[in-house]
Structures are given as structure tokens and as C-alpha cells.
Amino acid sequence: MPKTVLTFGTYDVFHVGHLRLLRRAAELGDRLVVGVSADALNVSKKGRAPVFTQDERMEIIAALEMVDDVFVEESLDLKRDYLVEHGADVLAMGDDWEGRFDEFSDICEVVYFPRTPSVSTTEVIEHIASGGVSP
Ligand code: CTP
Secondary structure, three states: OOOEEEEEEOOOOOOHHHHHHHHHHHHOOOEEEEEEEOHHHHHHHHOOOOOOOHHHHHHHHHHOOOOOEEEEEOOHHHHHHHHHHOOOOEEEEEHHHOOOOHHHHHOOEEEEEOOOOOOOHHHHHHHHHOOOOOO
16 A cells, blocks of 8 residues: 655745655655645635635646645645545644644654744745845
8 A cells, every 4th residue: 555645734935945845745655645725724824815826836736746646725624534535644744833733643643844944935925025135
């Protein structure tokens, strides 16, 4: 049986921290599935709409060589359902979520990776909005 790894995220304004997380996640198994959060979910979760739409963000993620399948994460409350539906053996997340998904360790292995330092979508947006002036 191929080992399936699942990860969730917004992946807006794609950057190297996203790439490294997906690479590390893919190395944990044979098949990487990515739940890309819906536009509406981001508005409620982060208080702003993503720069790129969910269709655009999914198109970018699906084009990556280490990604095998992509779906829209419509609700934060459906994580268990998504894990079961996609046959996840491993849930991999950045350590900004450390401990927050341990409740799923009854159905899959839960792994947290250290975030890549000094880069985030929020910081990229703020950097550009400030005219490219470093903080
Ligand atoms: N991630 C990472 N290293 C970074 C930024 C993100 O490993 N420097 C990981 C997150 O931990 C998550 C995935 O990439 O598992 C998607 O993160 P996302 O929230 O979409 O990106 P951020 O850059 O954190 O976005 P924001 O600034 O809007 O919170």
C-alpha cells in the first residue's frame, strides 16, 4: 500500500517556505495530497482575502512535482473527514501548528516541521505594500 501524506495550508503568494514544507512532507511517504484553504475560509481565519484565488493557488500547488493531488479545504472543522476521505497515513504541518493536530494521532501519524525562518505570506505582502523598504 502506498503511504499517503496530507498537509493543509493557504499557499498564497507562493514562497520558499511553502516549497520546503511540501518537499519535506513528500519525503515522508509515496503520495502527497494538499488541502488548499478556500477563499472564504481565509477571510474568516486571517481576516483578509488571499491575493490569489483558491483556483489559482490550487493550480500552482497541483503543478509541483512532489504533489499528487489537491483539494479545497472548505472548513477547519472537517479535518478528520478529509484525512479519512484521502486515506492519510501521515498529517504533516509546519510547527506554527505544533500540538494543534495531535487529536488526529488516533487515525494517522502527526508530524510537525520547523518553519523556514524569516519568510511568510504576510511579511511578503507587507514588504511590497511598504514599497519594498525592509523592516
Ligand atoms: N510554512 C513554513 N515556513 C514558512 C511559512 C510557511 O514551513 N516560513 C508552512 C506552514 O507551516 C504551513 C504551510 O507552509 O504548513 C502553509 O502555510 P501558509 O499559512 O499558507 O503560509 P504563511 O506564509 O505562514 O502565511 P501567512 O503569513 O498568511 O500566515
